[in-house]
Amino acid sequence: MQKDIDLRLSPQQASDLDTIKTIFSAETGILYKDIESVRIIRRSIDARQRNIIVNVRVRGYINEQEPQIKYSSIEYPDVSNAKQVIVVGAGPAGLFAALRLIELGLKPIVVERGKNVRERKHDTSMMSKEHIVNPESNYCFGEGGAGAFSDGKLYTRSKKRGNVEKILNVFCQHGANTDILVDAHPHIGTDKLPGIIEKMRMQIIASGGEVHFNTRMDSLVIDDGKVKGITTNTQQEFDGAVILATGHSARDVYRMLHKQNIRIEAKGLAIGVRIEHPAHLIDQIQYHSEEGRGKYLPAAEYSFVEQVNGRGVYSFCMCPGGIIVPSASGEEQVVVNGMSPSNRGSKWSNSGVVVEIHPEDFPEYSEYGELSLLHFQEYIEKLAWIHGGKSQIAPAQRLYDFINNKKSSNLPPTSYTPGIVSSSLHEWMPLFISSRLQEGLKAVGKKNRGYLTNDALIIGVESRTSSPVRVVRERESLQHPDIEGLYPCGEGAGYAGGIVSAAMDGERCAEALAFWLQAKS
Numbered sequence: 050m051q052k053d054i055d056l057r058l059s060p061q062q063a064s065d066l067d068t069i070k071t072i073f074s075a076e077t078g079i080l081y082k083d084i085e086s087v088r089i090i091r092r093s094i095d096a097r098q099r100n101i102i103v104n105v106r107v108r109g110y111i112n113e114q115e116p117q118i119k120y121s122s123i124e125y126p127d128v129s130n131a132k133q134v135i136v137v138g139a140g141p142a143g144l145f146a147a148l149r150l151i152e153l154g155l156k157p158i159v160v161e162r163g164k165n166v167r168e169r170k171h172d173t174s175m176m177s178k179e180h181i182v183n184p185e186s187n188y189c190f191g192e193g194g195a196g197a198f199s200d201g202k203l204y205t206r207s208k209k210r211g212n213v214e215k216i217l218n219v220f221c222q223h224g225a226n227t228d229i230l231v232d233a234h235p236h237i238g239t240d241k242l243p244g245i246i247e248k249m250r251m252q253i254i255a256s257g258g259e260v261h262f263n264t265r266m267d268s269l270v271i272d273d274g275k276v277k278g279i280t281t282n283t284q285q286e287f288d289g290a291v292i293l294a295t296g297h298s299a300r301d302v303y304r305m306l307h308k309q310n311i312r313i314e315a316k317g318l319a320i321g322v323r324i325e326h327p328a329h330l331i332d333q334i335q336y337h338s339e340e341g342r343g344k345y346l347p348a349a350e351y352s353f354v355e356q357v358n359g360r361g362v363y364s365f366c367m368c369p370g371g372i373i374v375p376s377a378s379g380e381e382q383v384v385v386n387g388m389s390p391s392n393r394g395s396k397w398s399n400s401g402v403v404v405e406i407h408p409e410d411f412p413e414y415s416e417y418g419e420l421s422l423l424h425f426q427e428y429i430e431k432l433a434w435i436h437g438g439k440s441q442i443a444p445a446q447r448l449y450d451f452i453n454n455k456k457s458s459n460l461p462p463t464s465y466t467p468g469i470v471s472s473s474l475h476e477w478m479p480l481f482i483s484s485r486l487q488e489g490l491k492a493v494g495k496k497n498r499g500y501l502t503n504d505a506l507i508i509g510v511e512s513r514t515s516s517p518v519r520v521v522r523e524r525e526s527l528q529h530p531d532i533e534g535l536y537p538c539g540e541g542a543g544y545a546g547g548i549v550s551a552a553m554d555g556e557r558c559a560e561a562l563a564f565w566l567q568a569k570s
């Protein structure tokens with residue numbers, strides 16, 4: 050027999066399965082000796098009060114063995130001789146689309162401009178050490194997409210639980226720890242993600258699909274309102290319907306779509322800075338204790354949203370125990386983002402702090418039409434490059450100095466390895482953004498004593514929070530309304546934000562495409 054119960058435990062109790070078994074026995078009245086084992090099937094930390102509580106849902110196995118398989122495994126058929134579909138981009142959207150196509154009996158041809166995930170590491174380290182940005186292989190481009198060297202946080206605001214679980218199951222089938230099926234805030238870690246991504250690629254190939262690295266789609270081949278395939282920089286042409294999953298940093302793709310008169314729309318996004326505190330300080334604030342996280346708690350997380358002069362100011366992609374990384378994808382850009390290893394063990398905790406912006410906020414860019422916020426992103430990333438070291442050295446300011454419009458005379462140590470230089474971000478960032486950041490941070494500081502400190506740094510700029518463009522698609526069919534067989538997909542097309550939602554959108558596009566092909570035949 051199995052029985053599930055909810056328990057509120059101290060961090061120490063929650064860290065030991067034998068203690069949980071004893072409590073389970075006491076709560077249910079079931080004899081300890083009859084309980085074969087207990088398993089945590091959901092876990093979340095409630096840190097609102099001084100006494101931290103870990104809420105767990107526990108499944109007890111009474112007079113029966115705990116089953117071995119903790120995720121449902123998918124059988125991928127051989128699709129070598131099936132109809133082919135082109136998937137452009139091997140980020141989460143593209144990889145999950147490809148695997149779902151296989152499940153549905155179609156052969157994915159994945160075309161990825163960057164290198165495989167192992168070779169990518171060389172290029173990301175060249176950014177840190179030599180300040181060289183390879184425009185085809187960096188933190189945004191290459192196998193695994195922007196998700197590969199990310200924090201690997203797998204939570205999403207999506208309420209579609211079944212779909213989220215499916216994505217987490219696929220991750221487990223390819224090597225992720227089954228803890229992700231349990232945690233309220235699942236996290237894989239940048240050290241583990243590459244191995245999982247490799248296994249997903251191997252599955253695609255083993256099932257008869259194809260994966261082409263160093264192959265950039267340069268244009269869509271369109272004939273009479275129908276997509277026929279793509280051309281690439283390797284002079285190879287691929288035929289078939291297209292899932293366009295190129296991510297939010299492929300500006301050349303947006304420009305190509307614009308030039309090919311394929312309907313796109315300007316879309317709002319959020320821009321700001323990354324803020325970095327000593328991890329211990331965030332632990333102290335969040336866990337209300339001088340001791341910080343202690344022995345039994347993980348590095349603390351936080352999130353906030355404030356409204357300032359009609360615009361949201363919010364934390365974005367918080368990385369407890371993480372590092373800040375250079376996320377530019379081209380020359381003369383400085384862009385920062387965050388990630389963390391699975392143990393979240395670095396000395397720092399960082400988070401994006403960004404201001405919501407809409408195309409109408411910057412009328413001076415309206416001449417660029419649908420590409421207006423893309424041009425604004427380019428402008429602010431270039432400003433960060435100019436005010437940084439004209440390299441990957443990023444402009445930075447102590448937090449309290451920023452709030453008080455003061456240039457920092459020196460800077461504390463940082464996790465950002467390319468280096469930082471003191472700069473007056475309050476002066477050169479557009480006032481629309483800097484003034485809201487200042488007010489938003491002041492409001493957060495009032496609610497969280499210790500947060501507004503000169504031991505914290507802000508580093509510019511966090512500009513790749515989402516896509517500045519939406520590639521339009523029909524609600525039901527998910528096809529582009531003007532081009533048959535074209536499926537805009539994932540974050541780059543404006544339909545996802547984050548690894549799980551991009552993966553879910555990849556699966557949806559694969560399903561819609563399979564349905565359309567079947568209806569046609």
Ligand SMILES: Cc1cc2nc3c(=O)[nH]c(=O)nc-3n(C[C@H](O)[C@H](O)[C@H](O)COP(=O)(O)OP(=O)(O)OC[C@H]3O[C@@H](n4cnc5c(N)ncnc54)[C@H](O)[C@@H]3O)c2cc1C
Pocket residue numbers: 137138139140141142143160161162163188189190191192193194195196197198199200201202203204264265266267294295296297298299302366374376386387388538539540541545546547548549551552
């Ligand atoms: C440093 C960092 C940390 C992050 N941390 C998290 C996190 O912890 N949790 C989370 O949920 N999200 C995180 N994100 C965001 C997350 O990575 C993205 O939301 C997600 O990867 C979007 O998936 P996607 O497949 O739509 O696009 P992408 O991951 O951007 O993938 C697009 C792919 O398309 C390829 N491509 C582009 N143009 C072409 C072309 N012309 N031809 C062929 N290929 C092309 C690119 O090389 C890339 O591999 C992070 C992002 C970064 C940069």
